[in-house]
Amino acid sequence: MSRFKNLFTALAAVVLGLLAGAVFMALSGSNPLAGFYYLFRGGLMNMERIGNTLASATTLVFTGLAVAFSFKTGLFNIGASGQMLMGGLTATAIGLSVQMPRMILLPLIVLAAAAAGALWAAIPGFLKAKFNVHEVVATIMMNWIAYWTVYYTIPAYFKGTFLETESRRIPALASFRVEWLTNIFRGSYINMGVFLALTAVIVIAIILEKTTLGFELKAVGFNRYAAEYAGIHVPKNIVLSMSISGILAGLAGATYYLGYAVNMQIGVVPSAGIDGIAVALLGANSPWGVLASSLFFGILHSGKGFMNAMTKVPPEIGDTIIAIIIYFAATGVLFTRLWERITRKWNKEA
Amino acid sequence: MHTLALIFPYAVAFTVPLLAASLGGLFSERSGVVNIGLEGLMVSGSFTCAVVASRMETVLGPGNPGALWMGLGAAVVVGALFSLLHAFASISLKANQVISGTAINMIAGSLTVFLARTMTGSGNVRIVLGFIPSDIPVLSGIPILGPLFFTKTYATTWLMAAVLAVAWFVIYKTPFGLRLRACGEHPQTADAAGINVYRMRYIAVVLSGALAGLAGGIILVTYSGEFNGNVAGLGFLALAALIFGQWKPLGILGATAFFGFAATIANVSQVIPQFSRIPGLLLKAFPYVVTLIALVLFSKSSQAPRASGEPFDQGKR
Numbered sequence: 215m216s217r218f219k220n221l222f223t224a225l226a227a228v229v230l231g232l233l234a235g236a237v238f239m240a241l242s243g244s245n246p247l248a249g250f251y252y253l254f255r256g257g258l259m260n261m262e263r264i265g266n267t268l269a270s271a272t273t274l275v276f277t278g279l280a281v282a283f284s285f286k287t288g289l290f291n292i293g294a295s296g297q298m299l300m301g302g303l304t305a306t307a308i309g310l311s312v313q314m315p316r317m318i319l320l321p322l323i324v325l326a327a328a329a330a331g332a333l334w335a336a337i338p339g340f341l342k343a344k345f346n347v348h349e350v351v352a353t354i355m356m357n358w359i360a361y362w363t364v365y366y367t368i369p370a371y372f373k374g375t376f377l378e379t380e381s382r383r384i385p386a387l388a389s390f391r392v393e394w395l396t397n398i399f400r401g402s403y404i405n406m407g408v409f410l411a412l413t414a415v416i417v418i419a420i421i422l423e424k425t426t427l428g429f430e431l432k433a434v435g436f437n438r439y440a441a442e443y444a445g446i447h448v449p450k451n452i453v454l455s456m457s458i459s460g461i462l463a464g465l466a467g468a469t470y471y472l473g474y475a476v477n478m479q480i481g482v483v484p485s486a487g488i489d490g491i492a493v494a495l496l497g498a499n500s501p502w503g504v505l506a507s508s509l510f511f512g513i514l515h516s517g518k519g520f521m522n523a524m525t526k527v528p529p530e531i532g533d534t535i536i537a538i539i540i541y542f543a544a545t546g547v548l549f550t551r552l553w554e555r556i557t558r559k560w561n562k563e564a
Numbered sequence: 565m566h567t568l569a570l571i572f573p574y575a576v577a578f579t580v581p582l583l584a585a586s587l588g589g590l591f592s593e594r595s596g597v598v599n600i601g602l603e604g605l606m607v608s609g610s611f612t613c614a615v616v617a618s619r620m621e622t623v624l625g626p627g628n629p630g631a632l633w634m635g636l637g638a639a640v641v642v643g644a645l646f647s648l649l650h651a652f653a654s655i656s657l658k659a660n661q662v663i664s665g666t667a668i669n670m671i672a673g674s675l676t677v678f679l680a681r682t683m684t685g686s687g688n689v690r691i692v693l694g695f696i697p698s699d700i701p702v703l704s705g706i707p708i709l710g711p712l713f714f715t716k717t718y719a720t721t722w723l724m725a726a727v728l729a730v731a732w733f734v735i736y737k738t739p740f741g742l743r744l745r746a747c748g749e750h751p752q753t754a755d756a757a758g759i760n761v762y763r764m765r766y767i768a769v770v771l772s773g774a775l776a777g778l779a780g781g782i783i784l785v786t787y788s789g790e791f792n793g794n795v796a797g798l799g800f801l802a803l804a805a806l807i808f809g810q811w812k813p814l815g816i817l818g819a820t821a822f823f824g825f826a827a828t829i830a831n832v833s834q835v836i837p838q839f840s841r842i843p844g845l846l847l848k849a850f851p852y853v854v855t856l857i858a859l860v861l862f863s864k865s866s867q868a869p870r871a872s873g874e875p876f877d878q879g880k881r
Contacts, residue, residue, distance in 0.1 A: 238675070238678065241682075242678070242682040243682075290662050290663075292662075292666070341856065341859070341860060345859070345860045345863040345864075346863050346866075347856070347859040347860060347863055348807070348859075350600065350662060351800075351803060351804055351807060351855075351859065352856060352859065354797075354800045354803075354804070355804065355852040355853075355855050355856050356852075356856075358797065358849070358852045359849045359852050359853065362845055362848040362849050363845060363849070365845075365848070366843070366844055366845040366848075367845075488666070488669075488670060491663070491666055492670070495663060528677070528678050528681035528682060528687070530674045530675075530677045530678035530681060530687075531678055533670070533673070533674035534671065534674040534675050534678050536670065536674075537667060537670030537671040537673070537674050537675070538667075538671060540663070540666065540667040540670060541649065541653070541664070541667035541668075541671060543663075543667075544653055544659045544660060544663040544664045544666075544667050545652075545653045545657050545659050545664070546659075547657050547658065547659060548657060
């Protein structure tokens with residue numbers, strides 16, 4: 215029953231978000247129906263667009279899983295952007311400086327990016343476990359440290375051929391893009407990351423549902439003190455949960471900067487870090503829910519440019535809709551109550 | 565001394581909006597509501613101030629103080645109204661306060677740019693001329709103190725000095741402040757003593773929105789002059805300053821001043837010989853690393869409001 219309740223809450227948030235988007239489109243002097251038509255058409259109209267939607271969704275699956283996983287342990291990882299930056303920086307560094315057969319190089323990049331993300335998340339995790347430093351503030355600080363690390367490292371060691379503000383282009387050997395996939399989707403940004411993301415969804419689902427580790431992590435999330443009383447080592451689980459969350463965000467960085475993009479730019483905080491919160495919330499923190507909501511947000515992301523070209527609606531409407539959906543997801547208790555009222559009535563009549 | 569006198573006005577200009585936002589966070593957290601949406605509220609204030617001040621400038625003339633003050637006033641009002649969204653979610657609906665705040669940040673970040681693009685086409689809103697820093701007569705002549713505190717100051721700096729004094733007085737010396745703190749420490753007890761916890765928390769969150777809106781406006785009319793969709797993470801820094809300052813007005817003043825100086829030194833390090841030898845990364849990352857260390861050091865003796873972040877449920881004990 216609770217699964218239906220979650221679905222109902224998520225759908226209500228999406229519908230209200232889209233409605234609010236329609237109001238803003240109308241306010242800006244455009245026809246909302248045309249806006250939405252081009253928004254969804256822009257995300258789905260041909261193989262290239264579908265490929266781009268999947269590529270956007272890939273990053274969101276990783277960051278969404280990262281946020282959702284830490285949520286299960288009662289931790290709010292708002293630092294997915296920073297972990298993503300560090301994963302991306304590590305991946306870029308290896309991709310630009312190591313020469314190896316691709317079969318070894320790509321797994322190496324994946325492992326190194328995962329390790330970098332894990333480290334960047336484990337620090338706030340450790341501070342939380344050992345000193346009870348609030349993970350929200352700690353991860354925000356870590357985000358800025360990552361931001362400035364990238365800002366100074368890229369120009370110093372991996373400076374682009376033309377621009378100071380970006381790295382050199384990633385060689386094809388180190389890129390997650392593969393020819394056959396690019397060909398199927400007619401030159402879109404889609405890359406091997408899409409399979410990695412699907413694997414991550416399955417692995418995280420198994421960890422959470424079928425393992426002792428997942429049980430302990432969730433127990434800590436439900437009630438820290440009860441878990442401790444039951445003999446679960448809480449600090450260890452906090453660090454572990456943050457580390458796994460960081461691994462996922464690190465992988466987002468590797469597949470984004472070496473797959474979706476062709477180089478790493480400085481001075482940009484990847485928006486996927488914050489969007490991951492929206493994805494996790496809408497997906498009710500379940501891995502499969504994250505997958506579904508990533509696809510939905512992927513459409514909004516890849517369709518907004520097309521919509522902007524065809525109508526006068528600014529592309530920020532996509533982000534506005536996502537933001538409003540989060541607000542309604544956060545106030546989901548309204549819809550939960552509504553659902554309970556409906557089902558109670560229905561049960562009474564039956 | 566000369567170097568100090570040189571960077572002092574910039575550091576103060578950077579500190580003031582941070583102080584405003586952080587004091588806003590203080591009211592909210594002291595009442596028991598975590599307001600991570602400070603960043604978004606600042607963005608909304610900065611946007612509103614840009615729109616109103618630039619419109620009024622075309623009427624009253626570039627840099628007209630009246631136009632700028634109207635912009636600031638509008639920023640306060642919009643910040644306060646916008647924070648009602650957070651108040652409704654986190655107080656009335658007992659939603660997760662961190663998530664609600666994150667939603668506020670995201671709505672402000674995207675909606676303001678959306679509106680700006682609809683209005684100007686570019687997503688940026690620019691005012692012609694902001695406040696011009698001026699020397700205070702007589703006082704600026706005092707040796708040492710004069711050049712530091714009374715030279716090249718903005719009117720908004722003196723406004724914030726007054727706000728800080730009032731905030732301190734309200735929180736510690738008035739019945740309202742006592743009730744506010746009670747709601748953040750033990751809302752059930754406050755409730756039993758006849759205080760309307762919901763109402764107090766609403767007032768506190770709206771105050772935080774007003775101050776954060778003011779902070780965003782101050783950034784615009786002093787050193788930025790242009791709205792471009794964000795306030796460079798200052799809202800989050802204000803949150804860190806709140807913890808660093810241990811939820812006390814004067815502690816916050818110290819923490820924000822620290823951030824103000826650290827950021828200014830990092831920004832001007834290239835042109836000041838004493839600092840140019842330190843790698844830029846160290847200077848830029850310094851405030852954040854120090855904050856993390858400070859959080860660890862304060863963790864044992866944390867003065868955090870006990871009920872901060874917990875929704876108040878009258879039926880619970």
